[in-house]
Amino acid sequence: MPQNCPCGSSKPFAQCCDLYLSGKSYPNTAEALMRSRYTAFTTSNLAWLRQTWHPDTCPELSAEDLTTDWQRLEVVKAKQGLKKSIVEFRAWFNDGEHERALHEISLFKLYKKRWVYVEALPQWP
Structure with missing residues (x-):
């Protein structure tokens, strides 16, 4: 049986x-992009995280950041x-x-005709 995607969609990965x-496709909504970024964090895919982060706000990332x-x-x-889009x-x-939760309200913008993550917002606008 195929493994479900880590993003919680209930679809096979x-x-x-x-x-x-x-690289077969690119998300056409900010929510799909956010879900793919979560999956990239779970699978240690640094390349995808860098590709989907706005260049003005992307930090230096290394494998140690994905543990x-x-x-x-x-x-x-x-x-x-x-x-621009927002995903909480x-x-x-x-x-x-313990199990803990990271709670974030994320801002996404179109950059070169593709959705990218920009930053966490302090509150829902």
Whole structure:
């Protein structure tokens, strides 16, 4: 039986985020991009994270930045716009002793006709 995608879509990985991470396709919504980025974090795909991060805000990333034990993703809400979009999510991880959640409201913008992650927002606008 095919393994479900880490992004929580309930689709097989090969029919979901792997299409993006392997370069076969590119997400056409900010939510799909965010889900693929979560999957990139779970699979240590630095190349995809760099490719999908706005160049003005992308930090230096290394393999050491991808050691978190991610467990599951919950999309709280998403607002798709024409040039910018917002996705609120919780990404659950195990810190070695407890399960915790990273809660973020993320800003995405179109850059060279593709959605990219820009930054975390302090609150829903």
